[in-house]
Structure formats: C-alpha cells, structure tokens
Amino acid sequence: MKILVAVKRVIDYNVKVRVKADNSGVETANVKMSMNPFCEIAVEEAVRLKEKGAASEIVVVSIGPQQAQETLRTALALGADRAILVKTDEEVQPLAVSKILKEIVAKESPEMVIMGKQSIDGDNNQTGQMLGALLDWPQGTFASEVKVEEGKVNVTREIDGGLETVALELPAIVTTDLRLNEPRFASLPNIMKAKKKPLEEMAPADLGVDIAPRVKTLKVEPPAERQAGIKVESVEELVEKLKNEAKVI
Amino acid sequence: MTTLVIAEHNNSELLASTLSTIAAAKELGNGVHVLVAGKGAGSVAEAAAKVESVEKVLHVEDAALEHLLAETLGNLVAKVAEGYSHILAPATTFGKNFMPRVAAKLDVQMISDIIGVESADTFKRPVFAGNAIATVQSEDSVKLITVRSTAFDAVAAEGGSAETTTIELGDAASTKSSFVGQELTESERPELTAASVIISGGRGMQSGDNFHMLEEIADKLGAAVGASRAAVDAGFVPNDYQVGQTGKIVAPELYIAVGISGAIQHLAGMKDSKVIVAINKDEEAPIFQVADYGLVADLFKVLPELKEAL
Numbered sequence: 259m260k261i262l263v264a265v266k267r268v269i270d271y272n273v274k275v276r277v278k279a280d281n282s283g284v285e286t287a288n289v290k291m292s293m294n295p296f297c298e299i300a301v302e303e304a305v306r307l308k309e310k311g312a313a314s315e316i317v318v319v320s321i322g323p324q325q326a327q328e329t330l331r332t333a334l335a336l337g338a339d340r341a342i343l344v345k346t347d348e349e350v351q352p353l354a355v356s357k358i359l360k361e362i363v364a365k366e367s368p369e370m371v372i373m374g375k376q377s378i379d380g381d382n383n384q385t386g387q388m389l390g391a392l393l394d395w396p397q398g399t400f401a402s403e404v405k406v407e408e409g410k411v412n413v414t415r416e417i418d419g420g421l422e423t424v425a426l427e428l429p430a431i432v433t434t435d436l437r438l439n440e441p442r443f444a445s446l447p448n449i450m451k452a453k454k455k456p457l458e459e460m461a462p463a464d465l466g467v468d469i470a471p472r473v474k475t476l477k478v479e480p481p482a483e484r485q486a487g488i489k490v491e492s493v494e495e496l497v498e499k500l501k502n503e504a505k506v507i
Numbered sequence: 508m509t510t511l512v513i514a515e516h517n518n519s520e521l522l523a524s525t526l527s528t529i530a531a532a533k534e535l536g537n538g539v540h541v542l543v544a545g546k547g548a549g550s551v552a553e554a555a556a557k558v559e560s561v562e563k564v565l566h567v568e569d570a571a572l573e574h575l576l577a578e579t580l581g582n583l584v585a586k587v588a589e590g591y592s593h594i595l596a597p598a599t600t601f602g603k604n605f606m607p608r609v610a611a612k613l614d615v616q617m618i619s620d621i622i623g624v625e626s627a628d629t630f631k632r633p634v635f636a637g638n639a640i641a642t643v644q645s646e647d648s649v650k651l652i653t654v655r656s657t658a659f660d661a662v663a664a665e666g667g668s669a670e671t672t673t674i675e676l677g678d679a680a681s682t683k684s685s686f687v688g689q690e691l692t693e694s695e696r697p698e699l700t701a702a703s704v705i706i707s708g709g710r711g712m713q714s715g716d717n718f719h720m721l722e723e724i725a726d727k728l729g730a731a732v733g734a735s736r737a738a739v740d741a742g743f744v745p746n747d748y749q750v751g752q753t754g755k756i757v758a759p760e761l762y763i764a765v766g767i768s769g770a771i772q773h774l775a776g777m778k779d780s781k782v783i784v785a786i787n788k789d790e791e792a793p794i795f796q797v798a799d800y801g802l803v804a805d806l807f808k809v810l811p812e813l814k815e816a817l
Binding site: 269274275277284351352353356378379380381382383384385386387388389390391392394395396397398399400402412415416417418419420421422423424425426427430435436437471472473474475476477478479480481484486487488489490491492493494496497499500504506507 | 574576577578581599600601603604605606607608609610611612614615616617618619620629633634635636637638639640641642643644645646647681682683684685686687688689690691692698700704728736739740745746747752753755760761771778781782783784790795796797798799800801802803809812813816817
C-alpha cells in the first residue's frame with residue numbers, strides 16, 4: 259500500500275506568536291519554523307505502518323515556499339521515501355490545498371492519505387475532510403488509533419465525550435490527533451540519507467489549480483489581555499473571596 | 508436571506524452547542540432554519556421547533572443517520588444547501604467532522620470556529636492557538652461556518668413554534684464508512700463544555716490516582732474535572748479531559764487550575780472563564796498572570812483543606 263502524507267511548515271510550536279504592529283498578520287521574520295506537530299504524528303504513523311509491513315511506500319507532500327523543502331527533508335529523515343514540493347509564496351487556503359492534494363492523489367494513486375487534523379497557525383481543521391469530499395473517499399478524523407486490515411482501515415477517533423471507532427473502505431483519509439503516537443527523532447545517519455532521497459518540485463499552476471484566496475483577512479489583533487488578579491494567602495481566604503467577592507460558589 | 512443551522516444531538520436530546528449556534532445565527536439577522544438529521548430523533552425535532560427564533564425545522568429520519576457519519580451527513584447538507592445564505596454548525600468534533608466536506612462539495616472556503624459576527628460576511632476567529640484574533644471576510648456566495656459555542660450565549664430552548672418539514676435522505680447515504688463502536692466516558696459529573704464550574708489538574712498532580720482529590724472537590728461544587736495537555740500526555744487521564752487549544756475550549760463561571768503551569772495552549776482553552784483560580788507552588792508560573800485569585804502553595808496540602816472548607 260502506498261501512503262501519501264501531507265505536511266506543513268509552520269511557526270514552531272514553542273514560539274510565542276506576536277501580532278504585527280500594523281495588524282496585517284503575525285511576525286514571521288527571524289522566527290523559528292518547524293513541521294506542524296500534527297503532521298509529525300502523520301509522518302510517524304505512516305512510517306510505523308511501513309515498518310509493520312502494511313505500507314510499501316511513503317510519499318510526502320508539502321505546499322509552500324522554497325523553505326518548505328526543509329520540512330520535507332525532515333519527513334524524509336523520519337522515514338518517508340520521496341517528497342513533492344508544490345511551490346508557491348502565496349497564501350494557500352484549505353480549499354485550495356485540498357484541490358492541490360486531489361491532483362497529487364490522481365498522479366500518485368495512494369490507498370491512504372494521512373495528515374494532521376489541523377495546522378497550528380490557521381487552526382482551520384478542514385483540509386483532510388475537504389480532500390475526502392473532493393475524492394469521495396471516507397475519512398477517519400482526529401485519529402487516536404489506526405488499524406489496517408484487508409481492504410479497509412479501522413480508525414478510533416477522539417470525539418467530545420470519548421472515543422468512536424469507524425471502519426473505512428480503502429482508499430481513505432486519516433487525520434491525526436495527539437495521542438495517535440509519539441513521533442521519533444531523526445537520527446544523524448537518517449538525516450544524511452534524507453539528503454539523497456528524491457524531491458520533486460512543481461507549481462500549483464502545473465496541476466491546474468487556482469489558489470486565489472476566497473476569504474480575505476481584514477486584520478489580525480492580539481487577544482484581549484486578561485489582568486492578573488490577587489494572591490491569596492490561604493484556602494480560607496480563597497473560599498471567602500469566591501463566596502463573597504466573586505460570588506461563584 | 509435564511510440561515511440553516513445543523514443541530515448537534517444524540518437522537519434523544521438537542522445539545523447545548525446547538526443553542527449557541529442558533530444564537531450566532533440570530534446575530535446574522537436572517538431567518539433561522541434547523542436541520543435535525545438522525546434515527547429516532549423525533550423528540551429532537553420537536554425540541555428544535557420550540558427553540559427561540561427558529562422558523563422552520565427540517566427533519567430527516569433514516570437508519571443511515573444514526574451515528575451521523577461525516578460522509579452521509581456531508582452529502583445530505585450539501586443537498587439541502589440551496590437557497591441558504593449561511594450554513595452554521597457548532598465547532599465541536601461533530602461540526603468539525605462534516606462541515607468541511609459540505610464546503611468542498613459546494614466549492615466554498617469555510618470559516619472555522621468563529622467567536623464573533625461583524626456583519627453578514629465578516630467574522631472574528633482565533634488563530635495561532637488563540638494568540639491572535641483574525642477578522643475575516645468571505646467572498647463566497649454561501650457562507651459555511653462553525654461556531655465556538657462558548658463565545659455565544661445560548662438562545663432560550665422554549666418560546667418558539669416552528670413548522671416542521673420532513674425530508675428524505677435519498678441517495679445521500681454513503682456506504683464507504685461504517686460505525687463500529689463508541690466508548691463514552693461515563694461520568695456523573697457535568698460535561699466539560701457545559702459545566703459552570705471546572706477543576707483541572709496538570710502535571711503537578713503527579714499521577715492519575717491523585718485526580719481523585721480533584722474529583723472529591725468537583726463533587727462538592729457540582730463541577731466537571733479537566734486536565735492540561737501535560738497531564739494527558741503523562742497518561743494521568745484520558746484525552747477527553749483535555750482543556751486547551753488541542754482539547755476542549757471552555758468558559759465556565761469558575762475555573763480552578765491545580766498544578767497547571769499555564770502553557771499558552773492551555774490558556775487558549777480556558778482564559779475566557781469568568782473567574783480563574785490558580786493553585787501552584789511555583790509563584791512564577793504563567794497561570795498566575797491570568798488568575799483572578801492565585802494561591803502559591805503545595806497542592807497536596809491545600810486540596811484536602813479546600814475539600815474541608817467547601
């Protein structure tokens with residue numbers, strides 16, 4: 259089985275994001291960028307399926323600027339076999355991303371697409387589901403367990419209240435949640451080997467996809483700051499304040 | 508101009524997230540219709556017809572809708588979408604699962620997780636784990652939106668008298684996905700997203716067993732028990748306890764954070780709570796910067812005291 263994994267380059271998880279003074283967006287100059295954490299989990303899951311013998315080849319794809327190559331090299335170092343960069347410096351919104359991925363699926367014919375449930379920049383949580391609809395494939399979103407069987411995959415999903423398991427006919431889409439696995443670190447020999455793995459480049463136009471944004475960002479602002487309150491000295495004082503001052507208990 | 512709200516329910520009750528979504532729909536100033544799709548969901552359709560501001564209920568009954576799988580529900584909503592200017596669903600795991608499928612079918616760039624309505628085409632939504640709020644404008648002819656329920660006060664469940672129309676699922680059913688099973692966390696306590704008081708534990712709790720100290724206090728307050736991502740990652744409690752950008756977004760009257768340092772991703776999930784209490788032995792912990800009342804102390808000493816004091 260061939261697996262396609264989509265990954266995104268985002269501002270590193272540990273960076274405190276700051277809004278630009280002109281409210282046009284957030285500061286990205288000289289900010290550390292990394293693979294979106296949910297995408298790392300997607301790569302790891304594909305690699306584990308390959309190690310178990312359930313997958314034969316892992317193709318990793320990213321859509322973004324030239325530097326997204328680094329993200330793809332990371333995925334190759336973690337165990338993906340080859341990479342595709344759909345290069346653009348423009349903003350690509352989830353609908354356009356899913357249209358590009360649909361074209362990549364048409365070229366590569368994978369039996370499963372694994373991707374993160376959301377990227378930690380846009381926080382949209384849309385692309386996997388949109389790709390599912392465009393391809394008319396079933397989906398297992400927010401996965402915490404993935405079991406491949408003959409012709410199908412069972413996906414256990416994190417839902418509000420607990421867990422739900424669905425059985426999907428292959429080909430299918432899986433989007434990852436946090437508990438699915440703990441991604442490995444790339445070893446130095448694997449990082450060196452990754453430099454020699456094939457990386458193909460193309461443009462959205464080569465795939466015939468119009469990526470013009472449909473939603474305009476008018477402004478980006480910092481959230482309302484919450485003021486720090488007071489320190490209390492004892493449980494007694496705390497309970498008294500909650501009862502008589504805040505009146506919440 | 509009419510807005511269609513997709514009801515979240517469990518085939519017997521309409522969930523509170525639907526009432527908050529209807530509140531957002533009301534702010535658009537259009538008429539509001541509600542789609543109730545399910546199996547044996549007649550009581551839900553009746554409840555929806557009584558909700559304030561609802562003009563019409565579309566009721567679809569089919570065995571294939573029992574578990575509201577995204578493939579079938581996505582097909583159905585895309586089929587009934589014509590004529591609506593806005594389609595809204597709660598930004599819960601229910602709404603997030605199927606709405607993007609509808610959007611792709613209608614060739615619309617959906618807008619996720621709105622926290623404010625500026626106008627019929629302009630909305631506010633958090634990005635970067637709530638570290639920035641974007642104001643976005645949709646250029647699509649129909650707006651597909653998921654609504655963060657904690658950002659909108661629920662409309663009244665009574666007071667409306669909508670007409671109900673029955674429609675057929677027809678060829679919208681998909682057989683590519685099927686329901687295998689469900690494990691819902693059994694709890695006598697309220698749901699995290701519906702609770703008016705929440706007590707959450709972090710890595711400072713040191714073990715899953717120690718969460719019983721929080722549970723005892725929760726029972727005295729009628730509270731729900733939550734956790735930080737660190738506590739979930741450490742295996743103390745299941746993921747559905749998680750409060751934060753990658754877990755549940757909550758905004759109760761009272762939020763008590765115990766042994767939680769206050770990572771950005773946790774704050775993003777609870778900082779809209781009305782009153783925040785932090786108990787942590789590290790006085791430099793960032794949680795104190797958002798807490799109304801901070802107690803710098805060893806949680807293992809003060810939790811028993813708190814239990815006694817309540």
